[in-house]
Amino acid sequence: MSHDHLRLPLETEVKLYVPNLDAVAQRIVAAGGELTHPRTFERNVRYDTPEGALSARRIVLRLRQDERVRLTYKDAATLTQGALSRVELEVTLDDFATMDAILQRLGFVPSVRYEKYRTTYRLDAVEIMLDEMPFGHFVEIEGPLEAIKAAQVTLGLAERTRLPLSYLGLFEHVKAALALDVHDLTFANFADVRVPPSLFERLGDAL
Numbered sequence: 001m002s003h004d005h006l007r008l009p010l011e012t013e014v015k016l017y018v019p020n021l022d023a024v025a026q027r028i029v030a031a032g033g034e035l036t037h038p039r040t041f042e043r044n045v046r047y048d049t050p051e052g053a054l055s056a057r058r059i060v061l062r063l064r065q066d067e068r069v070r071l072t073y074k075d076a077a078t079l080t081q082g083a084l085s086r087v088e089l090e091v092t093l094d095d096f097a098t099m100d101a102i103l104q105r106l107g108f109v110p111s112v113r114y115e116k117y118r119t120t121y122r123l124d125a126v127e128i129m130l131d132e133m134p135f136g137h138f139v140e141i142e143g144p145l146e147a148i149k150a151a152q153v154t155l156g157l158a159e160r161t162r163l164p165l166s167y168l169g170l171f172e173h174v175k176a177a178l179a180l181d182v183h184d185l186t187f188a189n190f191a192d193v194r195v196p197p198s199l200f201e202r203l204g205d206a207l
Contacts, residue, residue, distance in 0.1 A: 011074070011088040013142040014152075016160040017200040021130045021137050025119070027155045033123035042066045042116050045100065046168065047108040060166075061108065063100060066118070069093040082162030083145055112168060114185035126151045133167060134190035135174050136200060163203065173203060 018024055029035075047061045048054045054061055058076035063069070070092050077086040093099050100110075117132040126143035128151065139157065141148045152158045163170065171185045177199055182189040 008087045009089065010085055011142060012083050012085040012145055012148070013140050014083045014148055014162045015165070016139045016141075016152075016157055017136060017163060017197070018139045018157065018160060019137050019197060021119075021132070021139070024128075024130060024139055024155055024157070025121070028121045028123055028128060031123060031154050033121045033128065035119070036122050036127075037067075037118070037120035039117055039119045040066045042118055044114050044116075046111045046114075047103050048111040049107060050109055052111075055111070061103075063096065063103070065096045069096045069099065071099055079164050081145065082164055083148060084164055112171075112184055114167060114171070115187055116167070123151055123154070128155075131167075133170075134185055134187045135171070135193070135195040136197070138163075138167075161201070163200065165203075170200070170203075174199065 043065050045063045047063070060072065060074035062072045062074075064072065070090050072088065072090045074089075075087040077084040079085075104110075115134065119130040121128045121130070125147035126141050129140040129142070131138045131140060139155075139160075141151050143151075149158075152160070165173070168185065174180065174195055175182065178193065178195065180189075180193065
């Protein structure tokens with residue numbers, strides 16, 4: 001059966017640089033939002049062909065472990081009003097190491113590893129992720145575009161510039177700006193690195 005006859009799930013989200021995540025969490029709760037997943041450590045591995053064929057097509061193939069193990073595929077994203085939209089397909093698995101072995105047996109190789117702490121809330125029609133990355137703190141809001149806009153207003157984030165980049169895209173920006181010679185986006189690699197907030201604020205203006 002051709003997938004052209006299926007309705008594929010479409011993810012729409014915005015990413016905002018917000019240093020004070022505690023204040024955002026308080027506003028979410030005050031607005032009636034609820035905590036759906038407490039602060040959890042994530043490890044992620046992105047895969048590609050040895051020639052980089054997936055990256056060249058802006059396709060994401062990712063294996064993630066937090067309280068679950070998930071394999072995710074994402075199509076190339078489109079940008080509308082600072083929001084990224086793309087088809088996202090995901091399955092839950094039992095074993096990270098076995099799936100990693102399967103992918104590598106199929107010819108894919110780990111291209112980059114990255115870490116974060118994520119706390120997730122639900123507010124009306126949107127899901128709100130408070131992300132602690134090795135290089136800074138961010139808020140992701142996912143849902144229908146109009147609901148995302150409404151949530152930004154409710155949370156006092158309407159003036160924050162939407163960053164139409166993935167975390168790995170931001171990682172490349174940080175590495176270039178600070179001349180960092182690191183391959184993976186881990187907390188250990190950023191333990192002694194100070195990333196100025198202006199780096200993301202200027203990036204937002206440029207985009």
